[in-house]
Amino acid sequence: MPRDTIVLLGVNHKTTPLAVREKLALTGGYEEPLAALGRLDAIREYYLLSTCNRVEVLFTCRDVREARRQVLDLLFAGSASREEMRNYIYQYEDQEAINHLFLVASSLDSMIVGEAQILGQLKDAFRHASSLKTSGLVLNKLLHKSFSVAKRVRTETRIGANAVSISYAAVELGRKIFGNLDDKRVLLVGAGEMAELAAEHLVGQGVSEVVVANRTLERAVRLARRFDGRAVGLDELVEQLKYVDIIISSTGASDLILWKKDVQSVMRERRNQPLFFIDIAVPRDLDPEINELDNVYLYDIDDLKHVVEMNKSERDREAVKARRIVEEETLKFTQWLENIELTPTIIELRRMADEICRKELAKTLGRLDNLSARERKSIEKMAAAITSRMLHHPLRYLKSDNPCADRRDKVNTVRTLFCLDNGNGNGEKQ
Amino acid sequence: MSFLLFQISFAGYFLAMAAYLVFFISQKKPVRRIARMIFFGAAICHTLNIIARYVEAGHTPITSQHEAISFFAWAVAWSYLSFRWRYTVKNFGTFVSMMVFVLMLFSSLASRQIMPLVPALQSWWLPVHASISLVADGFLALACIGSIMYLLQEREIKKKRFGLFYSRLPSLDSLDKLNQHCLSVGFPLLTLGIITGSLWAKQAWGSYWHWDPKETWSLITWFLYAAVVHQRFTVGWRGRRVAVLTIIAFVAVLFTLWGVTFLLKGVHTYAT
Numbered sequence: 263m264p265r266d267t268i269v270l271l272g273v274n275h276k277t278t279p280l281a282v283r284e285k286l287a288l289t290g291g292y293e294e295p296l297a298a299l300g301r302l303d304a305i306r307e308y309y310l311l312s313t314c315n316r317v318e319v320l321f322t323c324r325d326v327r328e329a330r331r332q333v334l335d336l337l338f339a340g341s342a343s344r345e346e347m348r349n350y351i352y353q354y355e356d357q358e359a360i361n362h363l364f365l366v367a368s369s370l371d372s373m374i375v376g377e378a379q380i381l382g383q384l385k386d387a388f389r390h391a392s393s394l395k396t397s398g399l400v401l402n403k404l405l406h407k408s409f410s411v412a413k414r415v416r417t418e419t420r421i422g423a424n425a426v427s428i429s430y431a432a433v434e435l436g437r438k439i440f441g442n443l444d445d446k447r448v449l450l451v452g453a454g455e456m457a458e459l460a461a462e463h464l465v466g467q468g469v470s471e472v473v474v475a476n477r478t479l480e481r482a483v484r485l486a487r488r489f490d491g492r493a494v495g496l497d498e499l500v501e502q503l504k505y506v507d508i509i510i511s512s513t514g515a516s517d518l519i520l521w522k523k524d525v526q527s528v529m530r531e532r533r534n535q536p537l538f539f540i541d542i543a544v545p546r547d548l549d550p551e552i553n554e555l556d557n558v559y560l561y562d563i564d565d566l567k568h569v570v571e572m573n574k575s576e577r578d579r580e581a582v583k584a585r586r587i588v589e590e591e592t593l594k595f596t597q598w599l600e601n602i603e604l605t606p607t608i609i610e611l612r613r614m615a616d617e618i619c620r621k622e623l624a625k626t627l628g629r630l631d632n633l634s635a636r637e638r639k640s641i642e643k644m645a646a647a648i649t650s651r652m653l654h655h656p657l658r659y660l661k662s663d664n665p666c667a668d669r670r671d672k673v674n675t676v677r678t679l680f681c682l683d684n685g686n687g688n689g690e691k692q
Numbered sequence: 693m694s695f696l697l698f699q700i701s702f703a704g705y706f707l708a709m710a711a712y713l714v715f716f717i718s719q720k721k722p723v724r725r726i727a728r729m730i731f732f733g734a735a736i737c738h739t740l741n742i743i744a745r746y747v748e749a750g751h752t753p754i755t756s757q758h759e760a761i762s763f764f765a766w767a768v769a770w771s772y773l774s775f776r777w778r779y780t781v782k783n784f785g786t787f788v789s790m791m792v793f794v795l796m797l798f799s800s801l802a803s804r805q806i807m808p809l810v811p812a813l814q815s816w817w818l819p820v821h822a823s824i825s826l827v828a829d830g831f832l833a834l835a836c837i838g839s840i841m842y843l844l845q846e847r848e849i850k851k852k853r854f855g856l857f858y859s860r861l862p863s864l865d866s867l868d869k870l871n872q873h874c875l876s877v878g879f880p881l882l883t884l885g886i887i888t889g890s891l892w893a894k895q896a897w898g899s900y901w902h903w904d905p906k907e908t909w910s911l912i913t914w915f916l917y918a919a920v921v922h923q924r925f926t927v928g929w930r931g932r933r934v935a936v937l938t939i940i941a942f943v944a945v946l947f948t949l950w951g952v953t954f955l956l957k958g959v960h961t962y963a964t
Contacts, residue, residue, distance in 0.1 A: 420719070438849060441863035533928025536864065553850065557931045565852045572854060 266306055267326055268400065268599075270359035271333060271351055272318030275373050278350040285341040288312040292390035298336055300396060304329040307398040309391035309405065311366075313383045315373050320363065322400055326355065356599075360404065361592040367408035368415040369422070370584055374430070376421040376577060381412050399602075404595065411591045418587060419580040429460040431569040432540050432561070433467050436508055439538050439559055447471040449506040451499065452513030453485045456542050460510050465489055473506060475499055477513070503528045503537065510540045511547040522551040525558060540566070600669045604660055607673050610682050611656065615649040656680070694748055695804065697741035698762070702796045704734025705769075709793045712786040716860060724785075731789055735769040742766060749806045752819040754826070757953075758802040763823070764949070765795035767830030771877075775834065781870050782862035787837045817892035825885030825910075829945055831878030832917070836942035838870035839935035846932055868930050871938055875924075879917050886910055909948040916941035 273286055288295055292310055299308050299321075308321035319337065323329035334347055354362045365371045369380050388405045391397045397405065416422055433443070440446055446469045450457045453476045461472055472491035475498065476482035482493035494502055496513075499520060503509070513519060525537065539560040541548040546562055553560035561569075623645050627638060656676055677683055711727035714720075742763065745753035753759040772788045809818075845861040848854050861867070889907070890900045901907060920937045923929035 417721075435849070438845070438858070438863050439865065441865035441869075530927070534930045535928070536931065556933060559849060561852070568852065569854070 266322040266324055266400070268320070268322050268356050268359045268404070269326055269329065270318060270320045270354045270362055271330065272311075272316060273350050273352070274316035274318075274371065276371075277352055282342065282346055282350055283315075283317070286317050286338055287314070288317060288337075292387060293394070295337060296391060296394050296396050299333065300394075302329075302332045302336060304332045307396065307401040308333075309388060309397050309401055311384060311387040313380065316366070316371075318366070320359065320401065320404075322398075357592060357596050360595050361588060363404065363408050364411045364588045364591055365585075367412040368584055368588060369412070370415075370581060370588065375581060378416075378422055381409065384412075385409065400599070403598070407591065407595055411588060414591070415584045415587050419583045421577060421580040421584050428456070428542070428563070428566045428570060429463040431566050431573070432460050432510070433463050435559075435561060435569070436464070436467075436538055439536055440507065444468045445470050446507040447473065447505060449502055449509045450474045450485065451496070451509060451511040451519070451547065452476060452515075452543065453481045454512035454514075454543075457510045457512040458485065458488075460540065460542070461489060464508065469508070471506075473502060475502065500524045500528065504531050507535065508538045508540070510542065512541075512543045513547050514543070515547060516545060518549050519547045520552070521549045522555065525552050526555055529555065529557065542566070604669065604673065607677060607682065608657060608660060611653060611676065611680060614680060614682065615653055619645050619649045694741050694744035697737050697744055698800070698804075701734045701738035701741055702800055704730055704737060705765075705789060705793045705796050708734055709786075709789040712789045716783055716786045719860070727785065727789070731769070731785065732773065735766070735773060738762075738766050738769065745806075751809050751814075752822065754818070754822040755809065755813060756803065756805070756807055758799050758804050760822075760826070760949070761795055761799035761802065763826050764829055764833075765792050765799060767827045768792050768795065768833045769830075771827065771830040771834055771874075775873075781838070781866055783860050784837070784841070784862075784870070787841060788834065791833060791837060812896055815892065815896065817888065817895065821885060821888040821892050824881055824888060828878050828881030828885050829949070831874045831881065832942055832945055835871050835874035835878055835938050838867050838874060839938040839942075842867040842871065842935040843932065843939075846935075864931065868934070871934060872924065875917065875921055875938070879921055882910075882914060882917060886914060905952045906948060909944065909952050913941060913944040913948050916944055 273283055275283070278286075288310065292312070295310055296308075299305065299310070299319075304325060305321040305323045308319065311318045311320075319333060321329065321333065330353065334351070338347060362371070367381060367384050369376055369378065372380050384405075388397070391405075392402065436443055436446070443464065448461055448464050448469050448471070450461050450472065453474060465472060472486065472489035473494060474482040474486040474489075474491060475494045475496050476485070477496050479493060479495055482495075486493040496519075503525065511519070529537075534557050536557045536559065539548055539552060539558070541560065541562040544563060548560060548562075550560065550562070552558055623642060627633070627641065633641075656679070660672055660676055708727050708731035711723055711730060715723040715727055742753055745759065754763050768788065769792050772785070772792075776785075841857075841861055842864060844857045845864055845867060848858045849864070889910075893902060893907075894900045916937065920929075920934055920941060923937075924934060
């Protein structure tokens with residue numbers, strides 16, 4: 263009686279282009295697909311994860327090929343061709359599946375390695391699965407384990423500590439300067455894509471207002487509307503410096519648009535509140551000497567890239583540590599799985615021995631009637647002792663941690679020797 | 693008895709500093725918890741030491757060099773602890789524990805002999821004036837440490853070269869706020885210390901102000917801090933300039949405490 267196989271099928275940002283991922287994403291929430299999966303007979307426990315970077319389904323089953331066919335047909339048949347599925351969907355089993363899940367949970371498989379969002383998404387997905395009772399003993403244990411692995415990775419490595427993209431770097435610098443970004447205002451000068459991205463990040467971190475200044479007011483208005491902010495003309499730039507804290511500049515201007523003396527003139531009125539300039543335009547928009555002013559910080563695109571590079575190399579070092587933790591936890595979990603695999607065999611073996619012992623005792627004691635209670639007791643004891651002595655070595659063999667012998671082989675050997683499968687043990691795998 | 697307690701707290705501060713430094717480099721949270729506990733324990737032993745010394749000497753133990761510096765260290769430690777209770781500043785403990793340890797080191801090098809109190813000091817003004825002044829100095833020391841941390845952090849952000857401090861020190865804003873908080877407690881206490889001193893002088897020597905070196909220097913110190921507080925309040929000075937001025941003012945505090953005693957003689961020179 264072998265255990266079910268754990269299978270993980272999915273697509274992510276590494277293997278699959280966005281155009282395909284879009285089609286596969288489960289946009290309608292988890293309830294419906296989970297309920298639909300419940301109607302399949304090939305899978306036992308299952309759970310679904312769908313984020314903007316990945317769609318993954320994890321399940322346990324007996325017959326992997328059949329289960330794969332059923333699950334894929336159900337989830338993706340309407341949205342992708344067989345060809346696409348074959349090309350893009352990855353499939354992991356058992357130890358590999360466990361390892362992959364742990365990597366995902368610890369954010370090692372994310373687009374931005376170390377970001378914290380994925381764990382929340384994972385927990386949310388699991389909440390849906392467990393409230394619909396679609397996950398059982400194995401998946402519950404596995405997912406809970408993945409949360410604690412993620413936590414361990416987070417506390418024992420510094421993987422989450424570093425910004426790895428330009429806009430992350432800008433946000434992080436902003437935090438080091440202002441502490442809290444909640445009541446800060448951002449001024450976007452020029453409506454470029456990069457500036458927009460950085461602003462999006464800052465808004466995600468809770469900045470209170472976004473102001474957009476652009477040469478053509480029309481574009482400024484359009485962008486401002488996206489962030490619920492207001493638009494101003496480019497000639498009001500210096501005036502606006504009195505009210506904002508973070509300035510992201512990305513105009514296409516060929517000359518500098520803001521000079522040191524402009525900034526100096528507003529500092530008194532700002533009561534020296536810090537100003538943080540981010541110049542991501544090439545050629546540069548802002549006078550590099552602005553950085554010399556007290557309480558004013560200016561970073562251009564190269565400075566930010568430098569921060570990102572520095573963080574990346576540290577992050578890569580941390581990722582190595584994190585992967586080691588994941589490996590370690592994967593092994594531990596596999597061991598747990600093997601142990602639950604072992605348990606039924608041990609129980610059956612004991613039960614069989616007890617059965618034989620009981621039968622033989624009944625036979626023998628039935629023939630000897632003039633025995634005292636004490637003598638009966640002794641005989642019963644002896645019989646029990648013999649069976650447990652006989653079982654001692656087989657059990658020890660099962661439980662031993664000999665790395666050379668595969669646990670499944672050992673289970674098979676013991677089951678065959680003791681005829682535990684009543685002669686029909688050939689339905690087993692391996 | 694009091695000396696034993698002194699030694700225990702001295703060793704405690706040393707261990708706390710070592711643990712804090714390990715935490716500072718490694719950023720392992722359990723180490724910080726140990727460091728905090730040791731520091732807290734040492735501060736309690738230190739308090740007991742001062743009480744024991746009070747009992748042994750029969751007067752407030754704040755008159756000799758040893759006692760005054762030890763009391764100063766005690767004030768720094770407890771103003772830090774009182775502070776932590778309200779809000780935390782990342783890795784502040786590391787710097788504070790170093791300062792406390794250095795002060796204790798100086799204190800342990802000075803003579804521990806208990807000197808009988810000269811008649812001029814036999815007054816209840818002694819504990820009031822001296823302890824208020826030293827507690828004020830404790831908060832001013834914290835402000836100075838905060839300013840040093842500010843300058844370290846500001847330098848890395850400004851120069852765009854991120855080394856040891858960038859990730860370990862808190863944000864510039866919180867260091868600037870730290871400076872403001874410490875000054876807003878330290879400066880009024882310093883003022884109060886000078887006022888009580890002047891009242892005592894009137895009682896002991898007959899006039900409020902003598903222009904003896906210590907008085908002069910504490911006035912200079914007061915003016916320096918007044919300038920910081922004033923500039924901050926009116927024109928919104930902050931950041932680097934305030935940090936530099938705070939450090940300079942604290943150097944003046946140290947000079948008032950020791951420089952005056954050793955370099956310039958005056959009525960404040962007692963037990964030597």
